[in-house]
Amino acid sequence: MSALWGFVLNLTVSDGQSLLRGDTLYRTIGVTSTDLGIQLQAERERSVVAVTTRQLTEDLGEQRARTDKAVTAFQQAAVEADDSISDDMRTPLATLRAELGRLGSIRSGIDDGFSSRLTGLIEYNRVLDAMFRFYDHLTPVPDLSVYQQASSLQTMGNAREFIAREHALIRAALIDKRLTEPEASAFTEYVSSREFLHARGQAGLDVQLRQPYQQLFQSEPFLGFATMEARIIRTGAPPPDAQAWNTAVDQLTTRLDKLGAESAATLAERAASGANAIKVEIAVAGGVGLVAVLASIVISVRFGRRLAAELAGLRAAAVELSEQRLPALVDRLSNGEEVNVGKEAKPIKVSGSAEITDVAKAFGSVQRTAVHAAVGQAALRRGVGQVFLNLARRKQGLLHRQLSLLDAMQRRTHDPDQLEELFRLDHLTTRMRRHAESLIILSGAAPGRAWRKPVPVVDIVRAAVAEVEDYTRVTVAGMPGSAIDGGAAADLTHLIAELVENATIYSPPNSNVEVRGDRVSNGYTIEVEDRGLGLPAGEYAAYNALLVNPPEFDLADSDRLGLFVVAKLAERHGIKVLLRRSPFGGTTAIVLVPAALVTDQAELTAGGDDTAALPSRTRKKALAVVSSGTHAGLPRRVRQANLSSRLKDGPPPEPEPERTNERSPDEVRDMFSAFQRGTQRAREEANEEGEA
Template structure:
C-alpha cells in the first residue's frame, strides 16, 4: 500500500509537469497572442477617442483581435482534460470579459466613453487574462515554479508599459493630460518599477542575464528618463516621434525576451517530466519487486499466525463453552470441584505472543473457577444455615403441634376449642414456611407416607394451610391417589399456588380448585379472579417453573415460585400458568401417571364425607383431623363458634338436587352436660385417628 501511495504521488508529479507543458503549448501560446492584440487595439482606441475618427487601421486591429479570440477559444477546447478545476474559474471569467468587447467598442464608436474610461475597460479584460496566466503556472517542481512565476511578473510589468504607451498615444494628439490621466500614469510608472525589481530578483542567472542587458541598454534608459519627466511635469512628452520610437523598441525587446524565456522554462518542465517518469519506472520496478517479496513473506507469516490463532480460538471456545459451564453445572449440583485439577492450562504452541495470551486465558480460567467454587461454597453455607434454622423451627413447630393436640384433647369448651383450632392453623402455616426454607436449601422436608394418599385429601390439606381458606372452593374430583412419598411435597406445592391465588385476587372473590384424571396423569387447576399478568410475564414465570434456576437471595419476592419450581422438578411434575377466561390466572399442576393410583370417587366439601375406603390410612398433618372440617370447601351458610358449617348439595345444579325429605320432629335442645359429653367423644375420636396416622407415618 505504501509503495502504491508513493508511486501515485510520483506519477502524479510527472503527469502534472506534462500537463503544464500541454497547457503552455495550447492555452499559453494563444493567450500570449491574444494579449498582444488586445494591447494594440487599446492603443489605437485611445487615439480614436481623442480624434473622434474611426480609422481603417482601427478596424483591421479589431479584426486581428477577434481572430486571436477565436484561436484562443479553439486552443482551450483542444487542451481538454489538461485544464483542471483550479484553471476553470479564471478561464470562465476571461471568456465573460471577452464577450464584453463588442459593448466596449460600441461605447468608443458612439463617443460615450472618455479616453481614460475606454482604457480602463480594456485594462479590465487584460487583468482577467493575466489572472489566467497566474493559474497556468502550476508545476510540482519548485525551481521551475519559481522561475515561471518570476517570468509572469516580468510579463505583468510589460503590460504596465503598454498601458503607459496607450495613455500617452492619445495625449500626444491634444498635447495634454487630464489630472486623472496624470495620476493613472504615475501609478503605472511606480507599478512597473516594482514589478521589474521583484521579477528580476527571483530569476536565476541564466534567465536574469538577458533582462539585465535590456535594462542596461541606452534605449531603456531613455525610456525611464521620459517616463520620469511625464510623472514630474504631468504633461505628455514634447517630442512625440522620439517617445513612440523609444517605447516601441522597449516593448519589442521585452516581448522577444519574454518568448525566449518562456520557451526555456517550458523546455525545463518537459525535461523534468521526462526525468521524473524515468525515475518512476526505475523506482516502480524495484518497488514492485519489494512489494511482491513482502507479499510472499506476509502470506507465509499470516498462515502461520492464522494457524496459531485458530488453535488459541479453539482452546478459548472450549474453555468458555464447555469446561467452565460444566464446572458451574457441577457446582450447582453440589459436587466438589478441585480447582487445581479443573483449571488446566491451555495447550497452545506458537510465538511468544500467542503463548502469553494462552497463559493469560489460563489465569482468567483459574480465577473464574476459584470464584465459582467460592460462590458455590458461600451458597452451600447459606443454604446450610437456612436448613439448620428451618430444621430447628420445624422441630419446635412439631412440639407445638403436639402441645396443641394435648390441649385440644383436654378442652371441652367450644370457644376455647375454636381458638386452639385457629392456633393450630397458624402453626400449620408456619410449618409450611419452614419447609420452604428446607426445600430452597436443597433438602427434603422429611414427611412421607407408606401408602398412597387421596388427591382430595391432599387438596384439602393444602387449603387448610392457607390463611384465607374460607375463600377457596374445592370441586368434586375423580377418585385417585398420589404416592405417599410425593403427597407431602404435592400438598406444599398446591398450598403455595392456592395462597398466591388468594393474595392476588379480590378479597370477596372465590378461588376455584378442581382436579381431573387425564391421559398423562392427574391435573389440578387453581383458578383466581384477579387481574392476571401480561404474556411476557406468563412466559417468564413458565420458563422459571420449567427450568428452575439457582435461587437468588435478592429475589425474595418470588420465594413461593422458586419453592413450587423446586418441588415440581424433584418429582417430574409440570406446572403451567396461563390467563383465565375470567381475567385472572389459572395454575395447572400435572402429576405424571407414574405417581397416580386409582381410588374410588371422592366428594367435594359440600357433600357428605364417605367412610374411608379399605386400606386407606389418614394422613398425618397432610390433612390434620382437627382441621378437616375447616379444609372442606366453604359455601354459603352460618358457622357455629367460628367453625364452618357444611350444606349438603350446595354446589349441585337445582335440577340435580334431591327433594328434601319431610322435616322431622324437632328434638328437645341438649343440656350443657350432653354438649360436654358430645365434644369429649369427638375429641377422643380425633385423638385415636391422630395416633393411628402417626404410627403409619413413622412406619
C-alpha cells in the same frame, strides 16, 4: 506500507499531473493568448491614430480582422483546455472573455466618433489588463523556484505593456503636436507603473535572469527613451522629434522582446529539468514503493497464516473450556460430586509465538480461578442447604412437640373459648410445619411424611386447604373417586397448599378460590382458580418455564420461594404444573398428576371413613374444610355432606327441625369433650399405622 506508498505516489503523481496540465495550458491558451495580446496592442495603436486623424484606414480594418481571428483561436483553445483549467483560473478567464466581448462596442465608439483618443486607449487597456490578470494564473509549475522566476518574468512582460501604452498615446499626439491635460496625466501614470514593474520584476529574478535586464537598462536605447519620458512629463507636450521617439521605442521593445524570449527559454530548461526529476520521483515512488508493498503483503500473508493457525488452536482450546469442560464441571458440582481442582484445571496446551502462549497462560489462570470459584460456590450451596436442613429438622421437631402439647392441652380443657384459641393455635402450628417442610425441600431432602396405602384425592385437597390461613374462602368442588399413591400424597398435599395459599394472598379478600378436580386420560388434573388481577403474558411464560425446569434455588430470589417449592415437588414425582389467565380475570393453576400415581376406587365411603388413610390431625383439618358455618369459631358439620351416592339414592331423610336457640354451655362442653376423645383416638390409630 500501502498507505505510505499511496501517499508518496499521490504527491509525485500530483506534481506530474501539474506538469501535464501546465504543458496543455501552454500549448493551447498560452500560445493563443500571447498572439491575441500582440494583435490587441496593434489594434489599439492604429485605433488611437484613427481617432486623431478622423480616418478609418484599410490598415485598421485588416488589423481588426487579425484580432478577430486571434480571439476565435483563443476561445477554441479555452474550450479544448477546459479539463486542465483549475478552479482559481476560471474567474479571470471568465473576466477576459467578458472583456473580449466588448470589442464590438469599443470599435463602434471609435468608428462613430463618440470616443476620444484617451477614451479609446483606456477601453483597450481594460481588455489587456484582464489578459495580464489571466496570465498571472497561467503558471501551474510544481517547482516553487521556477514558479517565482516565471512570475517575475511575467511582471517584466507587464512593464513591456506600459511601454506600448506610452507609444500608442505619443504616436497619436505627434500627429496634432499636442497632449491634453488628461493625456499628460495618463502618460505620467504609465511611466510610473512601468518603473514600478521593472523594479519589482528585477527584484524577483535571480542573478542569471536579472543580469541581462540590468545591462539593457544601462544601455543607450533605454537611457534615451527614459530621457524623452522625463521631458514629456516635464513639458506636458509630445517630443519635438517624432523620428527619434519612434526609433528609441522600436529599439527598446525589440531588445525587450528578445530578452524576454531568451529568459523564457532559460526558464523552460529549468522547468524541463524539474520535470525530469519529477518523472524520476514518480518512477521511484511507483516502482520501488510497489515492490516494498508487495514484499510487505507477502510477509503479512505468511505471518497472518501462521498467526491464524495459532489463534485457531487457542480458540479451539478456549471454546472447549467455555462450552464443555466448565459447564460439565458445574453440572457435576450441582449434582453433589466431589471435584479434584488440580485435575480439572489442566493447563491449556498451545504452541506458537510468545504472545499466544501468554494468552494461553492467562486462559489457564482464568480456568483455575473459575474452577476454584465453582467449587467454592458448590461448597457454599451445600453448606447453606445443610443449614436449611438442620434448621428445618430442628424446627420440625419443635413443632411436633408443640402439636403434642396442644393435643394434651385440648384433652385437659373443657372451656369452649379456650378450645377455640387452642384450635387456632393448632392451625397456625400446622402452617408452620408446612413452611419447615419447604426449607427441607429447598435443601434437596425429603420431608419424611408418607403412607403405605393410596389416599383419596378429595382428602388430599381438603388437607391442603386446611393448611391455608384463609381456608374459609376456599370452595372445594366435588371430585371423582380416585386416590393418589401414598408415597406422593404428602408432597401433593404440600404442592396444592402452596398454590391455594398463593391464590388467597393475591386475590381480593371478599372473593372465593375454587378448587376442582377430574380424572383425565393421562392422569388426574386439579385446578386452583382465583379471582385476582392476573399477570402479564410474559410473567406467565417465565413462571411456567421455572415450573417445567426448576433452576437451582437462588437465595436472593426469596419472593418466589413458593414457586420453587412447587417446582421441586412437581419435578420429584413427574407432576406437571401450568399457570394461565383465568376467564374471570385471575389466575388458574393446573396440576396434572401422572397416571402412574393415580389409583381408581369403585366407591369412596362417606363421612369419617373416607379420611381413614390420613393421620388424625390431617383428618381433623380435612373435616373442617367441608363446614358451612361455625359456632364460636369452631367447625360445624353439614349433614350428609359426604354421604355415598348409593345412600343418597334412598328416601330423603326427614329434615332436622331448625334450632331456634343456641346451645347451652353444658351442651358445648359435652360436644368438645366428645371431639377431644375422637381426635385422641384418631391420633393413636395414626401412630399405629406409622409404626406399621
